[in-house]
Amino acid sequence: MKGLILKDLYNLAGNVRYMLFAMIIIAIGIIPTSDGVGFPIIYAIMLSIITISTFTFDDTSKWTGYALTMPVSRNELVKSKFIVLAFFCIIGCISGIVTDIVGGAIMKRFDSYAENIGVTFLLALAALGISLIFGSTLIPVVIKFGAEKARILMAVVIIVPAAIIWGGITLALSINRDTELINFVEENIFVLLCGLFVFALLWSYVMYRISCHILKNKEF
Template sequence: MKSLILKDIYNIMHNMKALVLMLFIFLFITIPQGGAAAYVITCCILCAMMVVTTFSFDENAKWEKYAMIMPISRKDLVLSKFVILLCFCLFGTVFGGVLGIAGSAIIGRFHITSVSEWQELLAVCLAGVAISFFLGSLVIPLLFKFGAEKARTLMLAAFLLPVLLCLGLYYLLRSFGIELTDSVVLLLTCISPLILLLWTAAMYRISFGIFKKAEF
């Protein structure tokens, strides 16, 4: 497992300059408009999408065919993609948090001495990891099924679907007179780790089922 994760990290280092440049560009676009919170979310999602690049490298090198003749289980290979996705999400929130705080403090949108702003940013960082991991894990089964190039065209639909479902649920609740009060938001926040865990388990099972039937 460790070797599989290191493989993806070493491969992705070749694209780090382009990724860091893109994140710096978004720094100047996002900070003046949305502050550190918006930048953290942006970094998390952009970094999570690097998992697609790892699949592209694997396809170009025909890695999966080679891996099947090595003492590597298909379960470990699939699981490693979810682990590396989590690593990318964590890198995104740390990178976004550090630069977001610095940039927002310079323009006066973040006050270092404000405890409430630190608490809010921490909550945003946790939400950024959860959202980016949720969306990234949705793409992984598509990558195993269709490959990196075809999956890229389906990513937008995959991202829009949960957003539309959440919006539909929100307006449905409003039509029944159910408002998202602080207590409801707190409840959703408390159960979100369990939902994310169940979602990840489902995406892993789907991905493993697809990869298990693949022939090389």
């Protein structure tokens, strides 16, 4: 399985400079105009998408069928993708935290710095959870339909549920303006974000099992 992970990292190495460029542009655009606490989420999701692009490389070179002639099982093949996903989500979170801190220092937001750094770490935990849910939901879709078709389905799989959740939250907030809901969220934010992270881990495991089942039945 080490070889599978190494292959994905090498394949992605060629894209690192483009991703770094995009991250810098985003940072330059956001740092001067905001409190700069959203980078972990932005970067973690960006890098979770990059994991999905490894499937494009695999499809182009007909890698999966070849990999199955090596001493690796189909389940290990799936596992390696989830490990690469987790790796890039963590890298995204860390680089988001660093950007937040550096951005804060550049903009001399030292008065709110102590408060913001706490928020940054909390958001990083949420970012890790959200990016894991995002990436792990896409993996079985890509395995089932291939990288090309999955791009189209990405909208259905990710954007539609995200829009529904966002709409639901907005609606709930508009109905319960300055009432218990906001208070409850504010008071229990740490527990809620930890819960989100635990849910993300459970969700990823379910997606892993589904991916294994799909790959088991796939022919090359």
